[in-house]
Amino acid sequence: MNVSGLGVIAVLEACKGVLALLVAVGVHALAGVDLHQEALNVFAYLHLAESNHYVEMSLHSIDKITNSGLTMVTTIALGYALIRFIESYGLWHQMRWTEWFAFLSGAVYLPFEIYEVVNDQNAITIGVLVINLVVVSYMYYVLKSGSGKHAPQESGSRVSHSL
Template sequence: MAHTRPGLRLIAAMEACKGLISLVVALGLHELAGRNLQQVAEALVSHAHLNPASHLPGIFLHAVKSLPDIDLSLLAIGALAYAVIRLIEAYGLWKGLLWTEWFALASGAIYLPFEVYEMLTRSSALSAAVFVLNLLVVGYMARVLLVQRGQASHPR
């Protein structure tokens, strides 16, 4: 379907970006695993020549200190799994594989109720933009699949 290829490729590029960002997060979490996060945060504030007693650096240091003792390795594995899924989806959409079109529809639609809830409870321009973008992607994928179904039921 030549007329849908640019839209699918745009969505594939967005998914690839999400996958690459998740991969960077996974690598960063892997690097931090086993380290004392409080020491890492203090070193970061010091390296940036920020005053740890001032407002924003103080909030950052307090937030790191408040983190529960978590295993960053598990978070890194989760981020890596998410990255792999997004990159496979991006490849499939780029190549026009039907199963990835269904997957893109489902994986986009699953977030819509949470995005609506977010806008209702903590409305912001960012949450509205994310919702609208996701709604456009889900609507586009539904349209692509409906057009394909219509063409399959009415062969030439």
């Protein structure tokens, strides 16, 4: 099987969808759990005292988390996963509208990723920026050159009537 650049990007988008789905399931699993107590258990396992400044800050933040907040995060993660799966399917099948969507949705993140690299240069921020630049550049190339194989558009079929 010959996988094109669009196929590679489709797989990348599907992986992002799977990660978002895992986040949704993980966050949903936290509903109804005593997060404060679970955090205390983790801190005790790590031998961190409750009086530690960072432990206190963490517990204070954890106490602000509500079930409705968890539900909202779960819903957003599920929506994001759905969008990534649809985009992945469309790219895999070389649908023109998903090529535009991949280009625009990738390009919209670039300013934020550049900002992150400027403020916190590390392997992750640089890697994310480089990958997104490659994806956006390739999608620009595909759109500009029309190199994707697209299904022929049907122009209303006309029936010829001979009398």
